[in-house]
Amino acid sequence: MHPLDRPFWSALNGRQADLARWNGARDAVRIDPDYGPFAGGTAEALASLLTGPQDEIWLVEPEAVAGHGLVEKLRGDLVQMVAQGPVAAHDPAGIVLLDESHAEAMAALALATKPGPWGSKTRLYGQFYGMFDGTRLIAMAGERARPADGWAEVSGVCTDPAYRGQGLARRLILHVMAGLAARGDAAYLHSWAGNSAAIALYEQLGFKIRRPMVASVLALG
Numbered sequence: 001m002h003p004l005d006r007p008f009w010s011a012l013n014g015r016q017a018d019l020a021r022w023n024g025a026r027d028a029v030r031i032d033p034d035y036g037p038f039a040g041g042t043a044e045a046l047a048s049l050l051t052g053p054q055d056e057i058w059l060v061e062p063e064a065v066a067g068h069g070l071v072e073k074l075r076g077d078l079v080q081m082v083a084q085g086p087v088a089a090h091d092p093a094g095i096v097l098l099d100e101s102h103a104e105a106m107a108a109l110a111l112a113t114k115p116g117p118w119g120s121k122t123r124l125y126g127q128f129y130g131m132f133d134g135t136r137l138i139a140m141a142g143e144r145a146r147p148a149d150g151w152a153e154v155s156g157v158c159t160d161p162a163y164r165g166q167g168l169a170r171r172l173i174l175h176v177m178a179g180l181a182a183r184g185d186a187a188y189l190h191s192w193a194g195n196s197a198a199i200a201l202y203e204q205l206g207f208k209i210r211r212p213m214v215a216s217v218l219a220l221g
Contacts, residue, residue, distance in 0.1 A: 004082070004151060006061060006147075007147040008038040008040045009040030009041065010147035012031060012040065014146075019031050021049070023041070023045060024048070028040070028045035030057055035121045036117045037057050038058050039058065039059055040059060043065050046070060047069040053220055055220070056218060058117060058217050059215070059216045060190060060215055061216070062211070065218065071219055071220070072216060074215070074217035075214065075215070077192070077215075078190045079191055079199065079209045079212055079213065080209070081203075081210060082208060083186050083206050083207050084206050084208050087174060087181050088174055092171075092175055094131050095129050095131060095172065098123065098128040098129060102123075102130065105130075106128065109139075109140060109158055113160070113161070116155060122144075126143035126152070127143060127179055128141070129141060129176060131171075138159065138160040139158065139159040139163060141155075141173050143155060143176060150186055152185040152186075153189060154176050154189040157169055157173060170201065188207075189202065190215075
């Protein structure tokens with residue numbers, strides 16, 4: 001199986017093992033919840049990762065995962081896309097490497113625009129970059145799962161609705177991709193399968209669809 005087929009399982013068994021939280025039998029694992037809700041493992045074992053009725057885990061897998069004491073709170077079809085060829089040239093002017101001083105603004109933008117799950121340490125997955133209007137963070141993008149040597153996920157891409165249509169996401173994604181390429185990682189990402197506008201943008205940036213995937217949000221039944 002290719003490591004991208006089960007990206008979080010691969011990451012938590014490899015390059016991001018320091019973030020792994022295993023069950024006792026070590027047949028199910030979730031990332032440190034402060035980073036997010038992502039998990040992987042056998043369907044029979046996933047319920048052992050949950051701490052109570054309000055807790056939930058997210059899986060990104062080739063097929064939906066359910067049953068075995070779990071209820072499916074959400075299921076969505078994804079496409080997984082991988083970058084092909086060299087990173088296109090982009091204008092880095094105004095792009096800022098985000099740090100701890102920007103944590104509150106990053107969380108506010110992510111929670112307002114919902115690019116994906118955001119926790120208190122999500123910004124620490126890797127480098128995140130942002131663009132500002134004065135002191136206001138108006139767009140950002142960064143990285144998330146690193147399932148194997150040579151691969152890193154572009155994630156957290158979001159733009160304040162008042163500033164959309166200016167190409168900010170395009171510039172930030174290319175900037176993240178360039179940083180990944182400089183350290184030897186090719187970029188990949190996930191998009192909701194029905195989001196044709198996002199998929200078209202990613203294709204313009206050099207991404208190609210690798211395979212369909214499924215996002216499953218699970219909780220205790």
